[in-house]
Amino acid sequence: xxxxxxxxxxxxxxxxxxxxxxxxxxxxxxxxGVLHIINFAHGAILTAAMFAAFFASQAGIDxxxxxxxxxxxxxxxxxVAQRFVIGPASHGSDSNVLLVTLGISxxxxxxxxxAFGSDTRTIDTPYGFSSLDLGFVYLxxxxxxxxxxATLVAVLLWLLLKKTDTGKAIRAVAKERFGxxxxxxxxxxxxxxxxxxxxxxxxxxxxxLLPSYYVQPRAGDAYVxxxxxxxxxGGMGSVPGAxxxxxxxxxxxxxxxxxxxxSLGQLGIFLIFILxxxxxxxxxxxxxx
Amino acid sequence: xxxxxxxxxxxxxxxxxLAMVPLATSANTVLNAxxxxxxxxxxxxxxxxxGGYAGQISFGHAAFFGAGAYGTAIxxxxxxxxAYPAFAGAICIGAAFGAxxxxxxxxxxxxxxxxxxxxxxxxxxxxxxxxxxxxxxxAAGTLLKLDMRTGNFQFASRATFYLIVLGLxxxxxxxxxxxxxxxxxxxxxxxxxxxxxxxxxxVDTLQVKLRxxxxxxxxxxxxxxxxxxxxxxxDSNIAFGTWISIEALLVPIIGGLGTAFGPLIGAIALxxxxxxxxxIAGRIPGADVALYGALLVVxxxxxxxxxxxxxxxxxxxxxxxxxx
Numbered sequence: 001x002x003x004x005x006x007x008x009x010x011x012x013x014x015x016x017x018x019x020x021x022x023x024x025x026x027x028x029x030x031x032x033g034v035l036h037i038i039n040f041a042h043g044a045i046l047t048a049a050m051f052a053a054f055f056a057s058q059a060g061i062d063x064x065x066x067x068x069x070x071x072x073x074x075x076x077x078x079x080v081a082q083r084f085v086i087g088p089a090s091h092g093s094d095s096n097v098l099l100v101t102l103g104i105s106x107x108x109x110x111x112x113x114x115a116f117g118s119d120t121r122t123i124d125t126p127y128g129f130s131s132l133d134l135g136f137v138y139l140x141x142x143x144x145x146x147x148x149x150a151t152l153v154a155v156l157l158w159l160l161l162k163k164t165d166t167g168k169a170i171r172a173v174a175k176e177r178f179g180x181x182x183x184x185x186x187x188x189x190x191x192x193x194x195x196x197x198x199x200x201x202x203x204x205x206x207x208x209l210l211p212s213y214y215v216q217p218r219a220g221d222a223y224v225x226x227x228x229x230x231x232x233x234g235g236m237g238s239v240p241g242a243x244x245x246x247x248x249x250x251x252x253x254x255x256x257x258x259x260x261x262x263s264l265g266q267l268g269i270f271l272i273f274i275l276x277x278x279x280x281x282x283x284x285x286x287x288x289x
Numbered sequence: 290x291x292x293x294x295x296x297x298x299x300x301x302x303x304x305x306x307l308a309m310v311p312l313a314t315s316a317n318t319v320l321n322a323x324x325x326x327x328x329x330x331x332x333x334x335x336x337x338x339x340g341g342y343a344g345q346i347s348f349g350h351a352a353f354f355g356a357g358a359y360g361t362a363i364x365x366x367x368x369x370x371x372a373y374p375a376f377a378g379a380i381c382i383g384a385a386f387g388a389x390x391x392x393x394x395x396x397x398x399x400x401x402x403x404x405x406x407x408x409x410x411x412x413x414x415x416x417x418x419x420x421x422x423x424x425x426x427x428a429a430g431t432l433l434k435l436d437m438r439t440g441n442f443q444f445a446s447r448a449t450f451y452l453i454v455l456g457l458x459x460x461x462x463x464x465x466x467x468x469x470x471x472x473x474x475x476x477x478x479x480x481x482x483x484x485x486x487x488x489x490x491x492v493d494t495l496q497v498k499l500r501x502x503x504x505x506x507x508x509x510x511x512x513x514x515x516x517x518x519x520x521x522x523x524d525s526n527i528a529f530g531t532w533i534s535i536e537a538l539l540v541p542i543i544g545g546l547g548t549a550f551g552p553l554i555g556a557i558a559l560x561x562x563x564x565x566x567x568x569i570a571g572r573i574p575g576a577d578v579a580l581y582g583a584l585l586v587v588x589x590x591x592x593x594x595x596x597x598x599x600x601x602x603x604x605x606x607x608x609x610x611x612x613x
Contacts, residue, residue: 038402040348089590095346096589098405099542102348103589106535107582113575217575225413228406267421270414277407278397 002258009137010254016139018250019147020205024223025230025242026154027201033237034174034194035082037094040101043224044108045199049074049206050215051112057123057210064145067207071200078199083192113217125211146208153204154243157197161239170194174237226253229273235282296466300549304459311448320447324519326560327454328512332533333540333552334461335508340538341547342474343501344481346401349408350509350537352415355528356386357510358517359419362431367424372442376514383510384503391502395495400484409534416529430524433517442518450519457515458553461508465549477501481547509537532578539581543588545595554596559584 002010024046031039049070056066081104090096130141161167172180173190181187205223213219230249234241249269256268310323336350360379364370370378394407419425426432437443444450468474476497479487488494513533517523527533536559541547544555562584563577592599 038406085586089586091589091593094401095344096593098346098348098402099538100586100589102535103582103585105582106585107579110575110579110582114573114579118574228410232406267414267417270410270417273410274407274414277399277403277410278393281397281399281403 005136006258007255010258011251012137012139013143014251014254015247016143016147016250017254018247019150020143020209020246021223021226021230021250022243022246023150023153023201023205025227025234025246026157026239027198027205028224028227029231029234029237029239029242030157030201031195031198032231033239034170035097035191036237037097037101038228039195039198040098041081041105041108042198042202042227043218043220044105044112045074045078046202046206046220046223047112047215047217048108049199049203050210050213050219051116052203053207053210054121054123054215057125062125063123063207063210067149067204070203070207074203075196075200077196079192079196081199082195083188086195087188087191109217116217118216120214120216122214123210128211140212142208142212146212149204149208153201157201157239160197166190166193225273226269229269229276232273232276232281296470297463300459300462300466303550303553304455304462307455308452311451315448317447320451322560322564324447324451324454326556327451327458327553328516328519329536329540329559330553330556331454331458331461331515332509332512332537333544333556334458334465335505335510335512336537337541337547337552338465338468338477338508339501339505341541341551342468342477342481343498345498345502346405347408347502347505347534347538348405349410349412349534350505351529351531351534352390352408352412353383353386353506353509354513354516354533354537355412355415355419355523355525356383356506357513357515358523358528359425359431359513360510361514362433362517362523363425365433366431371440372518376442376511376518379514379517380507380511383513384507386510387506388499388503390506391499395498395502412529412531412534416525419529420525425525428524430522430527433521435521443521454515454519457511462549462553469549473497473500478547535581539585541595543584543595545597546593548595548597551595551597558596 024042028039028042031037031042052070052073053063053066056070057063061069085104086097086100089100125142127141127145132139132141132144159167161171169180169185169190170193172183172185173187173194177187180190209223226249227246230242230245233249234243234245249272252272253269260268311320314320332350332354335353336347340346357379360382361372361375364375364378365372390408390411394404399407420428435443437445468477476487476492479490479492480494480497480501484494487497513528517528540555540559541551542555543558544551544553559581562580566577566580588595594601
């Protein structure tokens with residue numbers, strides 16, 4: 001058995017990782033909840049944002065500052081991608097959306113591979129190796145920042161969805177797209193806005209991840225796999241479900257890494273994923289379909 | 290007799306023409322490219338049965354390809370089976386994988402995105418397991434002993450391999466054609482078009498989907514087993530890698546989803562395109578696969594019925610031009 005301190009440290013570290021998982025998952029679940037599609041390009045967009053943050057940092061801009069430029073940029077890119085590529089290309093059929101986003105993900109990932117090679121790149125930040133001393137446990141500063149940013153984004157997103165007209169429109173479209181169209185909401189616009197918000201969340205995630213992580217053309221995959229699991233676990237389309245699911249998976253991964261070793265950590269996530277899909281596809285928090 | 294000719298005649302003619310290719314060229318590069326592209330056609334034929342005819346989009350056909358590839362490799366290398374029964378055994382293993390995955394997912398009522406996700410996850414689980422387990426040779430993979438004899442399913446000439454895979458593709462083509470005209474084929478299309486309506490009309494949709502995924506997995510496993518036999522090597526990233534899941538679905542979509550000839554046309558077109566890009570762009574890693582991605586988007590946007598649909602539209606357009 002491990003000392004309680006070690007378990008507690010693993011627990012807190014798991015929560016910190018889980019916060020980033022939650023951020024990536026919220027983006028995925030929001031798009032699913034509104035558009036009723038699974039965005040298979042999620043991982044590729046995250047990787048693209050990580051590369052953008054990487055090159056910004058090469059140009060001397062710290063990722064934590066670059067995020068204020070990258071988040072709007074990725075919002076715009078996401079908006080354009082949904083409005084002018086994914087929407088029109090899929091002719092309104094769900095299975096086409098699946099295949100189109102899969103195509104975009106293959107395209108992005110391999111274009112990045114062709115352009116940047118498969119090298120793993122990291123960046124140096126002044127705070128990259130600092131840590132926070134809580135007395136009983138040391139916490140790596142970049143991950144504390146990441147956790148803080150994820151929380152902030154979640155709060156902002158909640159305010160956006162609950163308090164603004166756009167948020168109301170998004171919720172209306174998610175509930176009943178024809179009804180929303182009837183009362184004058186531009187559904188194609190709302191779809192694109194939602195997709196854009198998803199991409200912007202990924203840009204934030206990329207910027208806070210980069211100081212303690214690495215980037216290469218497939219870097220986003222690991223996170224997206226987790227995000228799929230989290231989204232299914234939390235109930236497809238449920239934002240609170242994604243937050244709780246993200247934290248839960250973070251803790252499970254951290255604890256199973258402690259007990260079973262790192263290499264099988266991913267396997268555990270896949271197995272949870274398959275089990276949840278098979279036994280309770282509506283998730284822990286989703287309503288019964 | 291004439292009806293028979295109308296249905297199966299085109300297959301016989303096309304396949305006979307393709308069978309004459311080795312007479313025209315003995316260049317190893319050409320034959321090699323054709324063997325690989327026909328293997329992909331075979332994998333795509335399997336996917337097409339489930340995805341094209343029955344409308345169940347799988348993102349994880351690598352699970353079945355890998356089951357076939359590792360199946361034949363392990364039966365030979367670990368259990369000392371002869372290559373031919375091992376090939377048959379590998380197909381059975383693939384079919385079993387299909388039946389189990391199908392039973393688990395369809396029993397839980399997974400459809401659409403959920404089904405795509407769960408198949409993807411199964412393929413990844415097998416990839417991680419094959420990469421970690423000693424039984425499959427771990428990260429080093431499994432090598433088949435080189436012993437070039439006909440009795441070992443190993444041939445010096447690539448032309449022999451070419452004719453064998455061409456034969457496999459032909460068998461599946463004829464079977465698919467026959468299926469299109471059978472009651473079971475009609476059930477598949479009914480499930481694709483409207484599963485609830487099919488159920489309401491008394492079709493046992495679970496049974497139909499289970500048979501479809503088992504058959505589909507068996508065909509894709511045959512492609513995997515042939516691939517392993519041809520290269521005499523498998524590892525987890527070849528056998529269970531995402532690339533094969535993507536090629537298996539891309540090939541029928543490019544050629545024409547839910548048509549008998551779709552996968553073959555798509556595979557040959559794709560191979561031509563890949564060789565073309567290589568000639569122009571050189572060997573930049575990722576460039577050719579990036580093109581696949583773009584192609585998938587373009588195909589769905591502009592040619593939802595694949596190359597065959599485009600050709601049909603072109604013919605109609607020409608006919609209308611003449612008529613006016």
